[in-house]
Amino acid sequence: MRRRLHITTKGALQLDGPRIPHLQELDRVIGLVNTVFSPENRSMGFEFPQLFSGDNLARLRIFVDSRAGTPVAHAGYVAQELVVEGCRLPVAALGSVCTLPEFRGRGLASGLVKSIMEQARSEGLVMMLISGDSNVYKRLGAIETGDFVRVGARREELPRLREAVRAWLKGKEIVCRKAKPEDVPAMAAVYRREPVRYVRSVKSFSELTWWRPEMKRLFAFESMRIASTGREMLAYIVTRLRTLDDGRVRLHVPEFAGPRWAVACLMERACAELAPDMLTMTVCASDLDMIETLRRAELPLRRTVLPGYTVMALDSAALLNSVEPILAERDGATRDDSLSALSGAELVKALFGGANAIPLPVPGLNYT
Ligand SMILES: CC(C)(COP(=O)(O)OP(=O)(O)OC[C@H]1O[C@@H](n2cnc3c(N)ncnc32)[C@H](O)[C@@H]1OP(=O)(O)O)[C@@H](O)C(=O)NCCC(=O)NCCS
Incomplete structure (x- = not known):
């Protein structure tokens, strides 16, 4: 030090x-x-x-x-x-x-x-x-x-989600309910199937989740909801409900995992129960399934960097080494070696920003 x-x-x-x-x-x-x-x-x-x-x-x-x-x-x-x-x-x-x-x-x-x-x-x-x-x-x-898509829907736009979910659910059996502590191992397994994620053990999952009623985190009431077939867990969402300075109630979905139609069902149920004035969520731009699901529900979407975050290279050579398998698989023999000349913010921008970004x-x- x-x-x-x-x-x-x-x-x-x-x-x-x-x-x-x-x-x-x-x-x-x-x-x-x-x-x-x-x-x-x-x-x-x-x-x-x-x-x-x-x-x-x-x-x-x-x-x-x-x-x-x-x-x-x-x-x-x-x-x-x-x-x-x-x-x-x-x-x-x-x-x-x-x-x-x-x-x-x-x-x-x-x-x-x-x-x-x-x-x-x-x-x-x-x-x-x-x-x-x-x-x-x-x-x-x-x-x-980062390359992300931000959902920002107002109350009057939420019925479209209800209509879309109704159509998807035809003939499908799905049970939605609030998660309980004993659901953590199954939720962790659903999360592990996500292609872009954090490494998170079942123990960390337990530490990071909230089970007391009325628990406040980041100025919002946080809770988790799961969707299952009745036998197996399909999907979950985390919800944060916050009253903004102007009095409007915002429902934010900071995390979700599982089949995207089931995620959309959970979002719809949460909206029906909590009646927010607005719904927000950030989706990785590579998650075409989620984006297409939200687009079909005609929710407003806009392209953005990772909101509220900044990213810094700590060791440019080691960072480039870490992403080497991704670059090699994408570009094969036509690999662009100009990345090796970049460092710091320039390298971060080239790797994680704009078109062809490595997802975060x-x-x-x-x-x-
Ligand atoms: C953001 C925060 C952590 C900055 O703390 P800080 O100790 O004042 O930070 P620094 O002194 O290192 O830098 C602050 C400014 O002082 C300037 N500064 C640094 N050393 C200085 C010095 N010796 N003399 C005069 N100015 C100096 C810096 O250039 C910087 O200016 P800039 O922001 O325009 O670039 C502090 O304002 C804070 O606690 N804010 C509330 C919590 C928060 O927002 N946290 C950050 C989450 S993003």
Whole structure:
């Protein structure tokens, strides 16, 4: 790790960092993150159990106000693997980056993220998926990228989904209900069949899901619904219901898995039950089945980068190596070697942006 800094400003402020928090400081780190992100008395420690776990301490960085002994800035990541076209890409998922208002504009967040980049490189992670699009990340080489389709339907457009689902369901037996904790192994199996996804064990799936009623995550009430034939699970969706500042209720589907017609049925049932003013969802542009299903329901779709995220190469050569099997299978002998000359943001853009992009999964429950 980079040498620790002691920043002194006008003799008054002494900061210790960037450094790894001690285990006994973890509660205070969570307190700091709650102060910045959670005016509603949420606990980020509870909402992001993998990030703020004692086992993940080496991936957290803080600056501490030496005189008060309290953390004033934090950044942290979780090590994850993406599965894309049969390849596994080791990535860092960075989130909960924050600095107390009175300590901002002194380079603390930038210092923490640089330290995080070194740590993530040292464990062989090739790329960082960053929840956020702050200049802090962009100055360090992150860019907005990815090829996705965003669904944004208003209340008056939702009956079209009902009509389409009715037509698809003719003659099909399907049971839709809220998921229960004992459904996790079957839900994890449905997720594992997704071609573009995170590697997620049954244990992680359990940690990332919510089973208490009225559970708030990310300012929204989160729940999960499953569709089955009665015997086997077919599909599930995660729903986040949030009242926006203007009073409208938004139903967001951050994650889904399984046959797309069954996913659409679950979305329709959730809309019928929750009566949102709007429905939103982000779909990977390579997921033609989901996109075509939504198009047939005449829901409004628009092409976008991964909303709210930025992506950074941590090790350009290693990133290129990781995606080599994808490129080789796509291009064969006509392989374009100009990619080898690219690095950093240019490489990320060439690999994951625009036409012929390598698909990236929607973070969904893996949101950090
Ligand atoms: C975003 C956030 C983490 C930035 O924290 P920070 O410690 O102020 O970040 P930095 O000081 O490294 O950078 C902030 C700005 O100060 C500038 N800066 C850095 N060092 C500086 C210094 N020594 N003197 C003056 N300005 C400096 C940077 O250039 C940067 O400007 P820019 O954003 O126009 O590029 C902080 O504003 C925050 O907690 N916001 C709320 C939570 C949030 O939104 N988190 C990020 C999710 S995307």
